[in-house]
Amino acid sequence: FNLNILCVSQTGLGKSTLINTLFNKNIYNEENGSNIVNSTTDNLDKIKLEDDNNTISNEESAENTNTDNVSSNNGNNKHNSSNGNSESNQPNVRIESVSTIIEENGVNLRLTVVDTPGFGDSIDNTNSWEPIIKEVDSRFDQYLDAENRINRSVIEDNRIHACLYFIEPTAHFLKPLDLEFCKQIHEKCNLIPIIAKSDILTEEEIDSFKRKITKQLQEAGVKLFKPPHYELDDKETIKLTDELYNKLPFAVVGSTDLVVNGEGKQVRGRSYPWGIVEVDNANHNDFVYLRDYLVRQYLEELRERTNNELYENYRSEKLTK
Amino acid sequence: FNLNILCVSQTGLGKSTLINTLFNKNIYNEENGSNIVNSTTDNLDKIKLEDDNNTISNEESAENTNTDNVSSNNGNNKHNSSNGNSESNQPNVRIESVSTIIEENGVNLRLTVVDTPGFGDSIDNTNSWEPIIKEVDSRFDQYLDAENRINRSVIEDNRIHACLYFIEPTAHFLKPLDLEFCKQIHEKCNLIPIIAKSDILTEEEIDSFKRKITKQLQEAGVKLFKPPHYELDDKETIKLTDELYNKLPFAVVGSTDLVVNGEGKQVRGRSYPWGIVEVDNANHNDFVYLRDYLVRQYLEELRERTNNELYENYRSEKLTK
Ligand SMILES: Nc1nc2c(ncn2[C@@H]2O[C@H](COP(=O)(O)OP(=O)(O)O)[C@@H](O)[C@H]2O)c(=O)[nH]1
Numbered sequence: 001f002n003l004n005i006l007c008v009s010q011t012g013l014g015k016s017t018l019i020n021t022l023f024n025k026n027i028y029n030e031e032n033g034s035n036i037v038n039s040t041t042d043n044l045d046k047i048k049l050e051d052d053n054n055t056i057s058n059e060e061s062a063e064n065t066n067t068d069n070v071s072s073n074n075g076n077n078k079h080n081s082s083n084g085n086s087e088s089n090q091p092n093v094r095i096e097s098v099s100t101i102i103e104e105n106g107v108n109l110r111l112t113v114v115d116t117p118g119f120g121d122s123i124d125n126t127n128s129w130e131p132i133i134k135e136v137d138s139r140f141d142q143y144l145d146a147e148n149r150i151n152r153s154v155i156e157d158n159r160i161h162a163c164l165y166f167i168e169p170t171a172h173f174l175k176p177l178d179l180e181f182c183k184q185i186h187e188k189c190n191l192i193p194i195i196a197k198s199d200i201l202t203e204e205e206i207d208s209f210k211r212k213i214t215k216q217l218q219e220a221g222v223k224l225f226k227p228p229h230y231e232l233d234d235k236e237t238i239k240l241t242d243e244l245y246n247k248l249p250f251a252v253v254g255s256t257d258l259v260v261n262g263e264g265k266q267v268r269g270r271s272y273p274w275g276i277v278e279v280d281n282a283n284h285n286d287f288v289y290l291r292d293y294l295v296r297q298y299l300e301e302l303r304e305r306t307n308n309e310l311y312e313n314y315r316s317e318k319l320t321k
Numbered sequence: 322f323n324l325n326i327l328c329v330s331q332t333g334l335g336k337s338t339l340i341n342t343l344f345n346k347n348i349y350n351e352e353n354g355s356n357i358v359n360s361t362t363d364n365l366d367k368i369k370l371e372d373d374n375n376t377i378s379n380e381e382s383a384e385n386t387n388t389d390n391v392s393s394n395n396g397n398n399k400h401n402s403s404n405g406n407s408e409s410n411q412p413n414v415r416i417e418s419v420s421t422i423i424e425e426n427g428v429n430l431r432l433t434v435v436d437t438p439g440f441g442d443s444i445d446n447t448n449s450w451e452p453i454i455k456e457v458d459s460r461f462d463q464y465l466d467a468e469n470r471i472n473r474s475v476i477e478d479n480r481i482h483a484c485l486y487f488i489e490p491t492a493h494f495l496k497p498l499d500l501e502f503c504k505q506i507h508e509k510c511n512l513i514p515i516i517a518k519s520d521i522l523t524e525e526e527i528d529s530f531k532r533k534i535t536k537q538l539q540e541a542g543v544k545l546f547k548p549p550h551y552e553l554d555d556k557e558t559i560k561l562t563d564e565l566y567n568k569l570p571f572a573v574v575g576s577t578d579l580v581v582n583g584e585g586k587q588v589r590g591r592s593y594p595w596g597i598v599e600v601d602n603a604n605h606n607d608f609v610y611l612r613d614y615l616v617r618q619y620l621e622e623l624r625e626r627t628n629n630e631l632y633e634n635y636r637s638e639k640l641t642k
């Protein structure tokens with residue numbers, strides 16, 4: 001089973017922590033059996049080779065990480081000269097992927113997390129979504145090629161099954177970059193937006209922020225991933241699915257640190273002078289709902305919608321061009 | 322006594338809340354006797370007139386707020402066309418000022434807070450500091466003109482006495498825009514950087530973040546406001562001054578809401594499911610230190626350094642050009 005998650009976040013929103021929290025493992029540590037690859041669009045064949053061998057030299061990949069990058073520089077060099085700080089002035093979005101084996105409910109899951117360091121981090125972030133969209137498209141293309149071969153017995157599915165988009169917890173509204181990215185991605189990937197580091201918001205602030213975000217996304221015509229209802233679903237199941245969907249965007253907290261909570265129990269959380277935020281406590285944040293949505297309940301649905309709807313749309317658009 | 326504070330922050334970092342917390346008054350509410358003016362550089366004469374009359378029509382100024390703006394558009398319209406969202410793509414930094422009377426220690430203080438809505442909020446924030454630097458310079462120019470008049474008996478001091486710079490609490494490092502702005506402003510204003518919404522950070526994260534920020538600022542040659550030592554200061558005073566300075570950037574929390582804390586006492590704070598952050602509790606955040614630094618202990622020092630050092634440098638540079 002493959003699960004390929006695209007994780008889009010500006011630096012500092014707790015992305016690495018959240019991924020490790022979701023899978024209960026430090027997936028960015030190669031000693032845990034992870035392959036770290038700098039998978040810019042040129043390298044996709046290299047990933048495929050590594051998947052077959054599963055023996056990429058960790059030294060070599062660790063060297064490559066962070067040095068290879070796809071710059072979406074607009075060629076607007078006049079910006080650079082006014083500033084002397086050309087590297088950080090223009091968007092410099094890199095695509096990095098980490099693959100590892102996760103055990104989920106006794107099943108081995110081959111997880112790949114595709115990260116986008118540099119997104120939203122520059123002074124000028126114009127078109128910073130382009131390398132990311134390119135990455136998603138190239139994974140569709142790779143699948144298209146594989147489908148067209150004579151021997152199709154085993155096709156590696158490297159397509160993105162879900163996009164986790166990290167929203168900064170300003171408590172006001174989505175920023176222009178957030179909206180632009182969501183509009184670019186939602187018809188190519190199952191989009192699951194989350195409010196990052198939501199322990200900065202009170203319960204009322206979370207409610208009002210969620211309402212504003214939902215309204216902005218609706219007005220922009222952005223579709224979020226919604227698990228389908230099945231004919232044989234009972235009322236309870238349908239109700240649960242809808243309740244989960246209505247919690248979007250999930251307001252989450254991530255932590256792999258263990259702390260002792262008010263009841264003396266050791267839990268994952270963050271310790272402040274005024275109290276302990278518990279990751280797995282549904283009264284403290286939506287982490288458990290995100291985990292159910294993305295990892296536990298709807299893996300099949302995420303993959304099916306990718307294959308039957310998102311990939312098919314891409315394919316027919318490409319073939320009719 | 323005039324105190325003019327320049328408040329530079331991207332939207333959503335709690336700027337309005339913090340200002341109201343510092344002065345224990347909703348200064349943005351005109352019913353509290355505030356003058357709200359959209360003081361772009363063209364309007365500085367208008368402010369002066371209003372100060373004299375103190376009767377600007379509140380309806381008119383409320384209308385003007387948010388409609389007048391100084392765009393630091395680089396004329397790079399090719400960005401706009403690729404995006405269809407031209408307003409938010411380019412920097413659109415407005416200068417707004419709010420003036421009000423504050424009573425501090427039995428003394429009436431004429432406070433002016435100059436805000437910079439739009440700073441850091443666009444997809445492309447190149448040169449978004451320019452309208453702000455222009456504002457600071459034009460206030461120096463206004464003072465220069467007043468000094469050159471024949472009748473100099475009363476000079477209104479509209480120069481910026483302190484710049485409060487809001488750092489996003491990512492816990493990683495200063496962003497390129499932060500560094501660029503600090504480099505542009507520190508030789509024109511007393512710079513006091515703060516980590517906004519610091520209740521998102523644990524105590525260890527605050528310590529390590531402060532160390533990184535301090536290092537980055539030092540390496541960039543940025544000077545922060547440091548109260549001087551006086552000959553007659555005793556050891557204790559010198560020690561306290563240095564301790565305050567060493568807490569920079571202050572990691573603050575703002576709130577005008579009253580909540581009941583663990584001891585049943587009514588305090589200003591934020592109420593979370595896992596506990597209450599208290600604004601005025603030095604164990605919870607640096608608010609009381611910021612308040613001492615900016616409002617209680619060093620008003621004279623802030624004004625003196627502005628007059629004797631920052632303004633003098635500006636004046637001699639201008640006159641030697
Ligand atoms: N308040 C808060 N801090 C978090 C959370 N998750 C991570 N952090 C902290 O944020 C900082 C950056 O986290 P990291 O995962 O490295 O962020 P990344 O740059 O997005 O990968 C670290 O100090 C984390 O401990 C969260 O849910 N809430």
Ligand SMILES: Nc1nc2c(ncn2[C@@H]2O[C@H](COP(=O)(O)OP(=O)(O)O)[C@@H](O)[C@H]2O)c(=O)[nH]1
Nearest residue numbers: 171200205332333334335336337338518574575
């Ligand atoms: N966690 C946290 N939230 C804050 C703090 N100060 C303000 N807020 C909240 O952040 C949101 C935006 O505050 P506001 O003052 O309007 O921000 P501004 O856009 O920078 O003026 C509001 O929901 C505030 O209650 C703080 O110190 N910590």
